[in-house]
Amino acid sequence: MRRVLKYVLRYKLYVIVPSIAMVLAIALDMFNPYLQEVITDKVFIGGDKSLLWPILWAFIAITAVRAVLGYLREYIFDVLSAKISVDIKKDLFDHIQSLPFSFFDGMNTGELMSRIGEDVDNVWRSISFGIRLFIENMIYFITASTILFFINWKLTLVSLLGMPIIGYLALQFEKKIGISYGKLSDQGVLMNTAAQENIAGVRLVKAFAREKYEIMKFLNLNNENFELSMEQNRIVAKYFPPIDFLTNFSIVILVVFGGMLVIRSSLSIGELVAFSGYIYMLIWPMRMLGFLTNLIAQSDASAKKIMRIMDIVPSIKDSEDSVRIKELKGDVEFKHVFFKYNDDMVLKDINFKVSSGQTVAIMGTTGSGKSSLVNLIGRYYDVSDGAVYIDGYDVRRINLHDLRSQMAVVQQDTFLFSESIEENVKFGKEDASFEEVKEALRLACADDFVEEFDDKYDTIVGERGIGLSGGQKQRIAIARALIRDAKILILDDATSALDMDTEFRLLKNLSERRKNATTFIIAHRISAVKNADMILYMEDGRIVEKGTHDELLKKRGRYYEIYLEQFKDFSDEEYSIPDACS
Incomplete structure (x- = not known):
């Protein structure tokens, strides 16, 4: 929560004005019990009727002014919390946008949605209501306690006997409820993820007749959520009744001990009435302590989850000496590139160079590293060793926005x-x-x-x-x-769902369009790659064959074998590309 306070300090005026209104409202509240004492002792008992109307008008004035101050306090604090909520969501979303592909590879959508939605809302509630009310109650408690000691210190000490116990119970409650809420929040993420995936993939669920399985899976998650909710309720049930008992017991002590003091003439009836009014200013904060502790504990747990994401340092970002390039030419070169992902070496010693406007086609077995190779060009991942160059610059030195804004993928x-x-x-x-x-x-x-x-x-x-x-x-x-x-165009298996006729026509259009763009095509069909300036065939993270269509056919290697499989009924000379789309 300390880091959330940085957001609060951005809006000092929205903190100062309602805080002043809050303090003034509390100060006015402190006059009410005193006026009750005066009207009891001097008007009702003393018979001085001349004070009646001035005191009544004072009550009315205090009530009216306090209403205005209360409106200012509530409204401005709500505006403050709403602004902070907007800022946190914006900063969190901006930060998520700055994180690399590798972060999203291991993160599910449900958790991120919970952080941006539910957890930020918990922080919002804490600022708009919880923390503000906690501070307000502390001021009430301290101010009222001070006044009570001036009225009668003996009665005050007796009335406050249960307060240390209440404080201890509140601390224990906060510790346990914080842990419980953390578990409940994590379980909520699992439920959100399951619901999101099933709604998004409902056609797949129905296609495989897996409705009952998915219902049972969600039911189990829901039952676990229920058990965690019951655990939280048991904690609340364990600590709230003792706190309520002790606060109510303070009233009993006040009535008994205060009545004895009145009988002994050590305390006037008016002072007892005033004392009763001030003691309620202590009882209310004590009653609210458990609720506010619960609210703040939830907010603290949510803030920690939010900041845990905010603390993730993007592994891919602009270097301190990054180069701004407003217009790329599109020359691309891989020099002894190695790429490791999750301790697995995906690419091994990749070397090739392509000039601006040329087309590179990439074929290979599933999992051979084709997509990983093109992902290094836009620096969606960083190489483990070696370097990728564009226009002679290491991509790690090129400004990320300049690089990616001139690419199309x-x-x-x-x-x-x-x-x-x-x-x-x-x-x-x-x-x-x-x-x-x-x-x-x-x-x-x-x-x-x-x-x-x-x-x-x-x-x-x-x-x-x-x-x-x-x-x-x-x-x-x-x-x-x-x-x-764009100057660099990457098509990662982008025509796999097209029929051959549409694919041919589309590729013909691209061949006319892409003369000024360096193009990388990942495909499984010979028809999609045969006209490329360079064809790379990959296996196990390595380029095992490299050349043009005709050159690779002459080598009679793996590319040639695939060619025979796909065109066993046609010779190369017989095969023609249909006209482009009109």
Whole structure:
């Protein structure tokens, strides 16, 4: 919670003004028991009626002013907490955006959503209500205790006998409830993750008739959540009743011991009435102590979880001597590149060089390191040894924004936002005109099916593009990359869901378009790679064959074997690429 206070200090005025209002309201409250004493001893018992109306008007004035101060306090504190909530969510989201691919490889969406949502809301409640009320009650307690000692120190000491025990119980409660809430919060993450995955993958669940299994899995998580909630309730039930008993017992002591003092004339009736009013200012904080401790413990646990993510230092960031490059040429070179992921050596001694505007095709067995290789170009991961160069600069020295803003990537796992087709394409170029969107879709051979939709380019594709086929999603993703007009274009198995005819037509369009872009194509079909300037064939993290289509065929190696498998019914001379998309 200490680090959360840094956010509070950003808005000093929003802290000072309501704090002053709070202190003034408490000060006014301190007059009420005194006025009760005066009206009891001097008006009702003493018979001095001249004081009645002034005291009544004083009550009214205090009530009115306190209402205004209370409004200022509540409203401004709520504004403060809302601003802090916005800042924390923004900073947390910004930080998450700065983290590398490797962070998300080991993190589930449900946990991140819990941190941004539930945990930030807990901090918000603590600031708007919990901490403010805790401080307010402490001021009430200290001020009222001081006044009580001036009224009658003996009665005060007797009335406060149970307070140390209450304080001890509150500390024990805070310790145990904090641990319990941490467990409950972690279990909530598991439930959120299970629900999110099942809702997102509901078609897969139904396709495999796994509804009962997933229901039981969620039921088990829900039961564990129930048990943890009951554990938390048992802790509350264990500590709240003793605290309530001790606070109520203080009233009993006040009535008994205070009544004896009145009988002995050591205390006036008015003083006992005032004492009763001030003692309630002690009892209320004691009653609230357990609740506030619970609230602050929850907030503290949430703040720690948030800061645990905020403390993660991005492993991939701009170097201190980073180079700004406003316009890349697109020369790419791998020099003795090794890449290790989770202690597994994925790439081993990769060496090749490609000039601007050329096309590199990458083929290979599953798990041979094809995607890992192209991920090093945009520095989504860093090499373990060796270096990747673009235009002669080590990518680790190039400003990340300059590097990635001049690249266009179509990833293996096609992702579309739950927006219109036009907005998804414009994600590649925010200020693109409608004509540019149409042209990009035409080049991606997507304009034909888009025109068939009722809403055409305004068609909402659904979550992750669920309303489209795999091939349609890939073509929209390719359009999104093409509209960027980047110097480096990476297609990671981007045509796997297309039929061969559409693939040929799309690749023909790309061959005409990509002359000014260095293009990397990962594919499994010979038809997608045969026209590349360089073909790399990979196995077990190594480049085992390198050359053009004709050169690799002459080597009669692994590439040649795949060629025979895919075109056993056609000779190379007989095979032709259809016309491009119109």
